[in-house]
Amino acid sequence: MSEEKRTSIEESLWAQKDTAETAARLSRSISDSVRRELPKGLPEPQFKRLKKELLASLEKEMALESRRVIRLFLDEEEAQQKHLEKRRKRKVLFEESVERISVNQRAQHMILLTCTVLLIITGLPIKFHEAPAAEFIIHLLGGPNITRILHRIGAIGLTLVGVYHLWYCMAFEEGRRNFGLLLPSPRDLKNFLQQMGYYLGLKKDRPLFDRFSYIEKFDYWAVYWGMVVMITSGYILWFMETAINQFGKVAYDIAREAHSDEGLLATLAIIIWHFYNVHFNPKKFPGSLTWWHGRIPIEEFREEHPLEYERWLEAQKQEETELEQEPDGIRGDPLGSGGEENPEGGKSS
Amino acid sequence: MTRSLFKPLALEAAFVLLGMTWLVTPLPVRAQEDIRCLTCHGKPGFEKTLPSGKKLELFVDPMRLRLSVHKDRKCVDCHADVTEVPHPEIPQKVNCGRCHFLGNSVGAPQLQRYIEYGTSVHGKALAEGNPKAPVCQDCHGDHFILPGSDARSQVNHKSIPQTCGGCHLEIYAQYQESVHGQALIKGVKDAPVCTNCHGEHNILKPQDKTSTVNPGTVVNTCSKCHSKVVIMEKYGVKAEQVATYRESFHGIANEFGMLKAANCASCHTAHQIFPEQDPRSTVNSRNIPLTCGKCHPGANANFAQGRIHLNPKDKSAGIVYWVALGFKVLTLSTLAGLLIHIALDLYRRFKNRKQPGEKKEVEVAEKSQ
Numbered sequence: 001m002s003e004e005k006r007t008s009i010e011e012s013l014w015a016q017k018d019t020a021e022t023a024a025r026l027s028r029s030i031s032d033s034v035r036r037e038l039p040k041g042l043p044e045p046q047f048k049r050l051k052k053e054l055l056a057s058l059e060k061e062m063a064l065e066s067r068r069v070i071r072l073f074l075d076e077e078e079a080q081q082k083h084l085e086k087r088r089k090r091k092v093l094f095e096e097s098v099e100r101i102s103v104n105q106r107a108q109h110m111i112l113l114t115c116t117v118l119l120i121i122t123g124l125p126i127k128f129h130e131a132p133a134a135e136f137i138i139h140l141l142g143g144p145n146i147t148r149i150l151h152r153i154g155a156i157g158l159t160l161v162g163v164y165h166l167w168y169c170m171a172f173e174e175g176r177r178n179f180g181l182l183l184p185s186p187r188d189l190k191n192f193l194q195q196m197g198y199y200l201g202l203k204k205d206r207p208l209f210d211r212f213s214y215i216e217k218f219d220y221w222a223v224y225w226g227m228v229v230m231i232t233s234g235y236i237l238w239f240m241e242t243a244i245n246q247f248g249k250v251a252y253d254i255a256r257e258a259h260s261d262e263g264l265l266a267t268l269a270i271i272i273w274h275f276y277n278v279h280f281n282p283k284k285f286p287g288s289l290t291w292w293h294g295r296i297p298i299e300e301f302r303e304e305h306p307l308e309y310e311r312w313l314e315a316q317k318q319e320e321t322e323l324e325q326e327p328d329g330i331r332g333d334p335l336g337s338g339g340e341e342n343p344e345g346g347k348s349s
Numbered sequence: 350m351t352r353s354l355f356k357p358l359a360l361e362a363a364f365v366l367l368g369m370t371w372l373v374t375p376l377p378v379r380a381q382e383d384i385r386c387l388t389c390h391g392k393p394g395f396e397k398t399l400p401s402g403k404k405l406e407l408f409v410d411p412m413r414l415r416l417s418v419h420k421d422r423k424c425v426d427c428h429a430d431v432t433e434v435p436h437p438e439i440p441q442k443v444n445c446g447r448c449h450f451l452g453n454s455v456g457a458p459q460l461q462r463y464i465e466y467g468t469s470v471h472g473k474a475l476a477e478g479n480p481k482a483p484v485c486q487d488c489h490g491d492h493f494i495l496p497g498s499d500a501r502s503q504v505n506h507k508s509i510p511q512t513c514g515g516c517h518l519e520i521y522a523q524y525q526e527s528v529h530g531q532a533l534i535k536g537v538k539d540a541p542v543c544t545n546c547h548g549e550h551n552i553l554k555p556q557d558k559t560s561t562v563n564p565g566t567v568v569n570t571c572s573k574c575h576s577k578v579v580i581m582e583k584y585g586v587k588a589e590q591v592a593t594y595r596e597s598f599h600g601i602a603n604e605f606g607m608l609k610a611a612n613c614a615s616c617h618t619a620h621q622i623f624p625e626q627d628p629r630s631t632v633n634s635r636n637i638p639l640t641c642g643k644c645h646p647g648a649n650a651n652f653a654q655g656r657i658h659l660n661p662k663d664k665s666a667g668i669v670y671w672v673a674l675g676f677k678v679l680t681l682s683t684l685a686g687l688l689i690h691i692a693l694d695l696y697r698r699f700k701n702r703k704q705p706g707e708k709k710e711v712e713v714a715e716k717s718q
Contacts, residue, residue, distance in 0.1 A: 129601045144605040199693035201700075237598075241645045249655045253669045256598075257661050261676030265683065273687045282698055 101294035118154035465551035
């Protein structure tokens, strides 16, 4: 990267002093080997021949060997550099970011994501069955019998994560707090209007968002609506005999239509809206990794969720003062490490 | 030329004139040979009692033969094993393949479909030595073979059910009662007969994947007529039934090769097809629980409520139409809103990039400190 001073073979002392020393050591080790192998010596002509062969082979071996060693050395060096770079990035990540999404929330998102992808790839080919790609996907996955089962596995996963989420929103302190913050409020309308004004150049400032902007609230409640529609209609279709016997064929017909249409709407909303907000948006491209490590860069935090950021900063300051007040206060990690092993510091950067 | 004049005449009159024609036929040798055969076989009532006691009719109506497609053939062209009179042995059954092979010199038609007979269910039965297996004559007749387009032909559209029914008695009876059979009796030219669904020479078992009545192919076979608005509107049947089936889970599963899913015949049966209002119909509302129950155990009368072939795009679908419409509006408006929001966001971002005086970040930073 930076213009370091590079040493070439001509500049090194190799050609002069090192060579002489190496040659001396080499000749000593060769004479040792000869002495050990041929304690009685050899007649003059044979000895001459041996000497010639020995030198030829040594020359060849040494050229090859030195090249191998150089390459090995370079590979190792590169790996080391990469490792250091990774460590540096990790350190930056941990030092300059905050854990905003808890492990529990990330796990819920992961299961939801997996199930949704599974449901989409096994479900959409049924809606668009005339498309050549539909048949390709169905047969790639092992035929309609297999995709049927896969779709139902996805359905069970989705139901379970949905039920768990309801429980999480009621039974967990974290869940209750977040759910409260996710409830729509008049402030969202105000923020939305402000945002529109900002987009159109009518307002100078962007709205100040709390933990969840109206964009994120929309995402959340869209999933809520989608889950209710998809799960209800899905189980009517799954247990259609019972459903028709109990509620009439019209229940099945409505479920069929709703499942198909809401499936497409949800897919499009994910691909267009959610992917734009977390992947394709120029600021996030090619994608934020918050869903994986739960962390958000402080810079981004301050910009996108200023109200939450302020609260967080307040809490940090309070914590610090509390720590300082303690007599032999060990300064805790001000960022609160999220259960991941601490990056080794000091060595690099 | 002269012979064509006879066609519209009554059989008796033709029979008398035949003798005269015969006299002027410029092929005395051929006539002579046939006359030798007709000496006995031309007598009405000429028959032989077999050792089993069964009477074998041996009378050949020479007039009918002369009206058939084989009018120029001599008796021995087909009955090649007949060399002596009286015949020392009972002559063999005629083998049509003597002339009807590819590249024959006498100009007998030979198309791919005759070869298909060999791989058909009938041809295979014959090859296995089944004495009841039908051969050419069983369907096409013997001395009175006419092209299928001829109304008198045994293989004419309206005569086919009778011809096939000669062996397939039970199915013939079922078919005749069905809506298709009744239509044929009434002279409807579009009414499907056996061969329209099963094929002619290439008839295969329904279990055979390439059969036209295999679960995997039968939908295409029925839709040859039932998806055609021009045909269907004549008889007050909806052509969209095919499309609605293909959109149903049954149709989609069938399309992807899941053949246990219901196809047309699963619900409507193959031969006992009746209009929905007919109490004999398997899709009559009284019978629907039973019909659906074949695959959906425990199906009750609710299965018969509403339409099975439902088209959500049609207003007659009732509430489902409104649900579909509602989702359409919801999807389009949501997506339009989201896309506009994205477009505005991008617009602002690119504009800000051009004028990098981003005040708001500084302000926010100041506020928070």
